[in-house]
Amino acid sequence: MTTEIQITAMMENWAKAVREKDMEGIMAWHHADMVMYDVPPPFQSVGIAAYRGTWDLFYSCEQEKDGFRIVDLHVVAGEEVAFSYAAMKCVYFDKDGEKIDLDFRLTTGFKKISGQWWFVHEHHSVPAY
Amino acid sequence: MTTEIQITAMMENWAKAVREKDMEGIMAWHHADMVMYDVPPPFQSVGIAAYRGTWDLFYSCEQEKDGFRIVDLHVVAGEEVAFSYAAMKCVYFDKDGEKIDLDFRLTTGFKKISGQWWFVHEHHSVPAY
Numbered sequence: 494m495t496t497e498i499q500i501t502a503m504m505e506n507w508a509k510a511v512r513e514k515d516m517e518g519i520m521a522w523h524h525a526d527m528v529m530y531d532v533p534p535p536f537q538s539v540g541i542a543a544y545r546g547t548w549d550l551f552y553s554c555e556q557e558k559d560g561f562r563i564v565d566l567h568v569v570a571g572e573e574v575a576f577s578y579a580a581m582k583c584v585y586f587d588k589d590g591e592k593i594d595l596d597f598r599l600t601t602g603f604k605k606i607s608g609q610w611w612f613v614h615e616h617h618s619v620p621a622y
Numbered sequence: 623m624t625t626e627i628q629i630t631a632m633m634e635n636w637a638k639a640v641r642e643k644d645m646e647g648i649m650a651w652h653h654a655d656m657v658m659y660d661v662p663p664p665f666q667s668v669g670i671a672a673y674r675g676t677w678d679l680f681y682s683c684e685q686e687k688d689g690f691r692i693v694d695l696h697v698v699a700g701e702e703v704a705f706s707y708a709a710m711k712c713v714y715f716d717k718d719g720e721k722i723d724l725d726f727r728l729t730t731g732f733k734k735i736s737g738q739w740w741f742v743h744e745h746h747s748v749p750a751y
Contacts, residue, residue: 528696528707530707530727530729530747530749531749532749532750533749533750533751534749534751535749536709536725536727536749537709537727567657569703569731569733569742569743570703571700571701571702571703572700572701572702573700573701574698574699574700574703574704574705575703576703576705576731576743578657578659578731578743578745580665580666596665598659598665598666598745598747600659600705600729600731600743600745602698602705602707602729604698613698614698614705614707614729616707616727616729616745616747618659618727618745618747618748618750619747619750620659620660620661620662620663620664620665621661621662621747621748621750622662622663
């Protein structure tokens with residue numbers, strides 16, 4: 494299995510876990526020291542506990558079934574470091590029950606430690622209007 | 623020179639070129655097929671010509687001298703692939719002449735091709751409020 498296929502599988506497994514509200518799956522290979530830049534504030538979330546907290550905010554809105562999807566994934570992988578960037582889709586319902594169809598960008602950084610790939614960075618965003 | 627130091631130098635040289643409005647310096651090591659996610663729209667800019675166009679928009683606002691700075695850079699580097707993420711600062715004047723002090727996040731992806739590191743991805747953003 495090439496590294497690109499491994500990273501693609503990690504991204505798809507992670508997105509599937511998000512759809513299934515499977516927190517253990519979401520965080521399965523996220524490093525303790527990871528840093529996340531998310532769509533909503535705060536500016537950054539440092540460490541795995543802060544990362545977990547971002548999903549509490551995410552799930553405070555009702556998600557459409559299968560609404561969280563990787564649309565277009567590009568992987569750049571070496572032997573010990575890799576990153577990916579992707580157009581993403583998230584369909585959810587806001588607090589007034591209105592359906593929101595959100596296109597966002599996601600860049601993810603990976604590091605191989607003792608033979609295992611880990612997520613060490615996520616950067617989610619939308620353009621600022 | 624370690625790879626981390628090489629990538630740090632590339633980031634600092636790039637930021638210096640931005641401050642000096644040196645387009646050749648900004649684009650010196652940017653790959654033809656690079657993909658950028660920027661703070662303002664569009665959703666993505668694909669290829670070096672589109673990347674160059676994002677700087678026309680950037681320089682349409684007056685920049686404060688030395689206002690574009692890398693505040694806190696983290697580099698994760700392998701032999702052939704690397705990425706960095708950073709808290710960034712940009713101080714500029716909007717169309718009404720008001721001084722704007724913008725904190726933003728920047729993730730950058732690099733690939734080594736024939737012994738030379740290239741920028742292949744940039745993701746700039748602010749949290750969505």
